[in-house]
Amino acid sequence: MMMNKIRRVGAIAALMLAMALSLAARDGLKGKHIYVNPGHGGWTINDRPLATINHAAGDTTGFFETSASLWKSLELAQRLRDAGAKVTMSRTKNGYVADGDPKRTPNDRTETYSDADGQPQLVTLAKIAEHVEKLKPDYFISLHSNAATEGKLTNYQCIFYRGEYGAEYSKGSQARAELATVYLHDNPLTVWTDTIAGKHYVTGDLTWYGVKPEKAKASALGYKGYLAVLKHSAPGFLVESSFHTYHPERHRLLNRDYCRLEGLRCYRAIRDYFSGEKDKLGHIAGLVKSATDTIDNKLFKFVPGSFDRWLPINGATVTLCDRHGKARVVKHTDDEYNGFFAFFDVKPGRYIIRIEAPGYKTLEHEVTVKADEITYMKMQVRPKKR
Ligand SMILES: [Zn+2]
Structure with missing residues (x-):
């Protein structure tokens, strides 16, 4: 009898724990605030225009890091919102440059920000960092592709958080980055190339760029690091998903669905970081x-x-x-x-x-x-x- 009761209490406790866990899991992304920064934004020479078989460099329907980053980001943002997260994007459109950008093309507009309409079109890295600092999101992600010399057979993925390897400057960044790489590397449709012995592809920006911490410059907000867009206190990282200088990958990045797939991978990484519910599809x-x-x-x-x-x-x-x-x-x-x-x-x-x-x-x-x-x-x- 006694045994039975204990067993039943145990069972009820286990059931309650399971319910609490499943509730927590279901609430994974609910109420979490994610800041999504699509890299670049304009149609200038700094936005990585590169030729493909069908498009000359500079053709806005051809390769620009601007458009590939936005396609990845829009997919990520949509999936996060569908899962109940609050999402802020630094921009939702292509073709924005900083005021007075000497490289501006006739297709570019000046970046805008107002609290009133809520949706900024920001491209200046320091302004994005300021915006992030003001909002203090739970997770910051900046999406890019990488460059080596033109046509080089190099294609790997790297993720940078602010600070040094093993010594993040925004708490929680390294854990987010290390979980993300598991998901983001799951792309057997590309051809991954080199690994450099002993090199960490998930690391602090200072470590990757070889800047000594004492030489790291602080931003106007007072945050030290290397990459300007990471100089805020929110935990997160910048991901260079693949190399657009590797020709076949550059062509793939012209395909919106291929970019959406990367957005989906980012979504899964963020969702699992917050123990969100798995997808049924x-x-x-x-x-x-x-x-x-x-x-x-x-x-x-x-x-x-x-x-x-x-x-x-x-x-x-x-x-x-x-x-x-x-x-x-x-x-x-x-x-x-x-x-x-x-x-x-x-x-x-x-x-x-x-x-x-x-x-x-x-x-x-x-x-x-x-x-x-x-x-x-x-x-x-x-x-x-x-
Ligand atoms: Zn970039």
Whole structure:
């Protein structure tokens, strides 16, 4: 009897604990304030205009870090809001420069900020830092892509928080960054390259740029560090997701859905940091390439032997079918030499992906979608007999 009672009390306590935990989990992002900073913002020479096969450098529909950063950020912001978080974005549009920017183009407007309308279009790093400092968000994230010399076969990811490796200057930044890299590295559709022995790719900005702490300059707000946009007290980091100087990756960054995928990864990192509830839906992302032909273009220098060598199939029709082969959603790969496709927010289950491209044999592949996971596919199509 006594035993029974103890057992029951234990069971009730366990149940209450489980309920409390699940409540806490459900509340993960509710009421949390996330500040999202899409890197860059204008159409100037400083906003990394670079040529791709279809676009000359400077074409605003071609590659600019400005647009890739915004696409990633808008996706992240939307998912955070859907999960109940409060989100502030430093900008929501492209084509803003600082007042008096000598590099300004006719397509650029002057950055704006007013408390009244609530949505700033800020690009000056010190102004963004000031804005962050005023709002004191729970999490700060700045989204960028990285640069080496043009066409270099370098593509890795790095994340910087303010301060030194192992000695963050805004408490909680390193933990946020270290969890984020687990999610952000989950991109098998790109080709990751080097790792430098003993080098930390998640580190303090002073450490990465080799600045001694005593030489670190304090901002007008009084915060020391290296990257101006991190000179505030909010915990968080800047992520250089991949290298836009690596040609195949630059082309992929022209694809909005490819950028959305990065926004989704950032969302998962932030959500899990706050123990938010897992998603009930899953996602599929993949590439369609030729199984026989490689790409040969001076604007598409790839890592030898990597998957990037295969000719990407432009304009392929990619159909998400149920497991009986009935078409559900139809997408097309872009015309930018990516062969990239994605289906977001798909119910878990078994599906068939059908690939059709003129001149190639139709390819069907079974795929399983799992809740809260991204299923990646690398598909290669064979030419029809000529
Ligand atoms: Zn950047």
